[in-house]
Amino acid sequence: MLSFLTDYTLQNVMIGAALIGIISGVLGCFAVLRRQSLLGDTLSHAALPGVCLGFLWAGSRSMESLMAGALFSGAVATVIMLTLTRRTRLKMDAALAVTLSLGFALGVVLLTFIQNRGGAAQAGLDSFLFGQAAATVRGDLYPMAVIVLIGLSLVVVFWKPLKLMTFDPEYAAVSGLPVRLLELFLTGMIALAVVVGLQMVGVILMTAMVIAPGAAARQWSGSLLGMLLLAAFFGATAGISGGVISALAPGLSTGPVVVLVASAIALFSLLFAPQRGLIPSRWRRRHKRSHTSSDRILLTVYELAREHGDWSYRVEQGAVDAYYGMVTEPLLQALAQRDLLKAADHMPDEGPHWQLTQSGCEYAAARSRDQSRTRRLRQVERPA
């Protein structure tokens, strides 16, 4: 069963996919947090002309020249985007869409230019559209690994400024950091991530690899370090499982399968992550609401008992109903279940009565102290 682990092609696919997942997950976190997720989209579409130029320049499909070309066109795309947003009235979204579509159009033109010039060497160049994992050879992995190492060590070296830039760009600017330079640096890093994924995931879908792991990790972790580590893990998981699935099923392009796995991880995180997940937080809210309202009723009983100077004071259920404008019996029963209240003896003609138990009295006293402390704090914060 595990024999496929030793298969040469599969090994390459798994190592490569893990590298892609790690680098795009880590660098994508910054894009997601800085609300620049679609930068990855634009940079990955704009990488296509660079790949073609790299091919034309080197005359062969060598990984290094294609990557260099892609980095170059990423830089040109960044300059165009910045020019459009800073010097014209076009906004960021239009600049992104314009650069994306024109970059891709240029890529398509160059692709057909190369194809029509013929030559067997061009074979497989259009696999960069969707990625073809099975075409990965061991030699392709080295430049990928080098870029991943460079990218990760840059993150480690510039950890502090990057963190500050991400969460408080204004303070970063005030404290004298070269903000513009760091912005360019982060954009360049995303271009790096895109370049690593070209071969296996393809230019069209690398955007998802930049966004999905980061968006998923954000749901689980509240700290930047935790988020980066998780995003790397999610990215590698998506890359490896997608790469293996597509390598085992002939005819499936790698990129789409990897992206579907990454999207599934993101969807699962959105729904089930313990802190921010939609289902846990909805459940928690409902739980809290029922607790809060029964606690309030208990406090009402407590206050009444205190006003009367009698801890075993019997409160009429009808009075509580009238005070809250609702049927409080289920909540009162729930309080009785928690052994905080107990049903009290009462005259035959009157409705049911309730009184505090010993533990109910202590619990309510504690809650009451909490409340008055919060009230005092609020008064301090908001002087009249």
Next chain:
Amino acid sequence: MSLVDPTIAILITGALVGMTGALLGSFLVLRGNSMLADAISHSILFGIAVAWLLTGQTSGPVQIIGAALSGVLAVFLIELLTRTRRLRDDAAIGLVFPALFSAGVVLINVYARDVHLDEHTVLLGEIGFVWLDTLTIAGMEIPRAMLTLSVMLLVDALFVLAFFKTLKLATFDADLARVLGLMPGLIFYAHLSLLSGTAVAAFDAVGVVLFISFVVVPPAAAYLVTQRLVSLIALAMLIAAASAPIGYWMAVWLDVSIGGMMALSTGGFLLLAYCWRRLRDHRHYRSRSLEPPPASSA
């Protein structure tokens, strides 16, 4: 001069794609939603694949409406994700459309090993072949793509004319439109449904990704030249229509992709508009010996 002459068919189809895209795209660019064009045009691949699986065809009114629904689905999902407040809108866009696009590619990979539908055609289109697929109407032979796109242009133009006031208000002041009971949300969805319908009609001519160029670039170029809505739309449609012949002849000259070259030509107009704007601003400020406003305030 017949409509099935390859050159005529290619030129007219290209111009139709351009004008329809630019008409709808003007409102998108002004509203600051340009990347939705990207999301929609990628997402319709899913709809095209599903419509193909169900009916065995990629063209025809039912297929166009069906596939256009997946574009609307993408917009709906993006709104849904944004509304959970767990993700920002940019991340929501970037999560939804690659997923739908991937699902479309996988469906085609698995079920549709067929000459008529492969992901490269959907992506890049083949405008050079539009004259091969023809219909005969009232004794006149007419390329199918040209007919579909003419119908789409007519529908889009009627929509814009009928709801011009509402669209304008919804674009520039959605809050006021809402207060006046004009339902900007509904107009927004109608507009985006038409955009995805147009994208489906255009996909076998220029492909889904190149379609974005026609939606976004001409309005962006026109916006640099004029700020009046009507002249912006007119100029954008003119730029898009002019890009078709220019792109065609350049593509023939260089022997490269026609659709790609047409899309790239719109970029040439953007460059022209940019230079014109810079020159004008320069003169304007010099003649009044004013300091130009700080660049970042734009």
